[in-house]
Amino acid sequence: MLDDLFALLVFPGGLFVVVCGLVYMWLNRKLIARLQNRIGPRWFQPAADTMKLLGNEEIMPAGVDPVLFHLFPLLAAAGALTAALYVPLGGVNPAFSFEGDLIVTITLLGLLTLMTGLAGSLSADRFALVGANRTLTQLFSYEVPFLLALLGPALAAGSWQLQEILASHGGRWLLIMQPIGFVVAILGLLGKLELHPFDAPEANTEIVAGALTEYSGRGLALFYLSRGIELVIGLTLVSALYLGGIGSPLAFLAKTLGLLLGITLIEALMTRLRIDQTVSLWWRLMSVAVLVQLLIVVIVGRI
């Protein structure tokens, strides 16, 4: 009982993953800044942003459903925090594990995007509506290839349970054996986090702030925090499946930070794709590529 509470509130869920999310968000912003020849934000910047947002007034626009308006950010944060319990965060075994937890984790991660889209379509604001439309369109384009990319390792291991998949691969780097799946997983992560080049949903130079235009104060802070948590969990998941598992806190740090550097480089190099370009990239190229990868895995068998 006490163990469960600890896992839920302190480690690996709750406090640990929130702090981790803030730190990783800072690292991401700092790296981008350095790559753009800037100095970049100070180490406490995401924490200060979140605290300030939590202290600000929360305005509810006229005409929205008050229950849903407050429920969506809560559900987004809850989904992200729950997903933290099923991945090997910090290099220790997941707090909970059962047959099929990989699928549950991916679904929970998708909750944030879904909630962002629904939150945007709640208000009558035209920018929020366009943003919501783009968020949901993007969700439907990357989600399936991303899921299939993470299923490659599962198929090779013959199990849907993260623990068993990692045990069966025993520290082998699947990146070498399933390179296409790895690339799709990385790009899927970028799409999930709405980073460049897949940031058309929140394109703040064209549609103000996308789906979250009408959110202020606490609701915005919750979405902001969930984004950070999702960054950490996504990095953990991809590096556990493709970069030879995460056996120790040191391996966790080294592999997730390496991966973070990788996606930040892509983010700094790319410009924003239009939403139709995003969709055609995912459905014409990525989904075919990942299906080829799955076919190879099935034919070759347990590699």
Added chain:
Amino acid sequence: MEPILTWARVNSIWAVHFNSGSCNGCDIEILSTLTPYYDVERLGIELRGSPRHADVLVVTGAVTRQARDRLLRIHAQMPDPAFVMAVGTCAIGGGVFQGCYNVVGSVSDLLPVDMAVPGCPPRPAAIIAGFAALMERIRKGEPA
């Protein structure tokens, strides 16, 4: 709680930029302030698109009849505490547009201005100094 909140407010300033009738000189200077050369993100300042996310309303130019209602509406859309920063001589006192047939007045005639940055147009360094002075005022708890 209050000291932590003040600390967070001082260190994280999200601004929304509104042109209420400026000649565009001040706006160009604000854009230069946001370039990598000055890099205001290192001070926690970020430009936001939505007034709902912003803490500081940066207004440039004398307020015209056309812009008056929009300025008031955008200010009303900001969550509390919302600060107002007037950039440029026109925003402060009307400047060269003072007394024009289409000008209602300066920003301070319509909204409580928390920080004024004089200059025609003010240089980016002056705008950053204005932000720093605003942070100092927030730290002391001066603006309501």
